[in-house]
Every structure is written in structure tokens, then in C-alpha cells.
Amino acid sequence: MSTKTILRSRKFFLSSVFISAMLLSAAASSGDKQKQELDAQQLQQAIKKFTGGAKLLKSEAVTLWTPNIAEAGHIVPVHIKSSLDRVEQVAVLVGGNPKPLAATYRIPAGNMSVLKSQVKMRGTNQIVAIVKANGKYYQASKKVKVTIGGCGGG
Secondary structure (H helix, E strand, O other), X not given: OOHHHHHHHHHHHHHHHHHHHHHHHHXXXXXXXXXXXXXXXXXXXXXHHHHOOOOEEEOOOEEEEOOOEEOOOOOEEEEEEEOOOOEEEEEEEEOOOOOOEXXXXXXXXXXXXXXXXXXXXXXXXXXXXXXXXXXXXXEEEEEEEEOOOOOOOO
């Protein structure tokens, strides 16, 4: 084989590898986007099921605290605080989990101030807290970055 043939073969091989890597990267990116869209749809369906399709209101009377970064998705602390009167029920939903509705709590009349719990998260996604008070639904949400998944992936 001549030097020119070897150089052509080498260029062809390297350009093939580069193109293949670009195609794989584009396919993975497209798959990630589709998964994010599916996760968002499942989360919205779970919210709709919990609220019966009622409108969600945002209020400073409901706050959600979680860490910005959770080192492990199997234990993510969640604190929900409400100063609303007549809190009846609280739900915690986690986007990206196989079942987004992580927990529901029935609150005895007038006993809600702070609810502390822990949830599992499959990976980086939204945590949504919904508080039902006076027959209306209020929400607070936050994106939490998970470095190690806790629900079968991550």
C-alpha cells in the first residue's frame, strides 16, 4: 500500500468515526428531549387526576423547600409550609418517576403549618407540592438536580 492510500483510508476512517459520533449524539439528544416531554405529560396527568382538573393557583402562602442538589435520589428531603386557612390535603409529586404521585396527606382541620417528608427521585426533575385549602388547589414547585438516581435509574 502506498502512503497516499493509507492517508486516504485514515481520513475516511476518522471522518466516519466523527460522523457516527455526531449521529449518536443527535439521537441521544432527541431521545432525552422525548423522555423529558413524556415525563412532563405524566406529571401533568397526575396533577390533573389529583385536582380533578381544577385550576392550580400560585400563592406565597405555600412554600416548598428541597435541596438544589440531592446527592442521592433515594432520599430527598421535602418541606412544605402553608399559612393558608383550612388546609384539607397535601400532595407531593415528582416528575420523571414511574409514578409521579409520591405522597398524599389528609390534614385534620387547622393543623397544617409545616409538613416534612422524603421522596425518591429517579433523576433530575421537578418536585411539585399541591395544597388543597378552602376547596382550592395551590402549588409550589422546584427543580432538583439528582446526582445518583433512586428509582431505578439516574
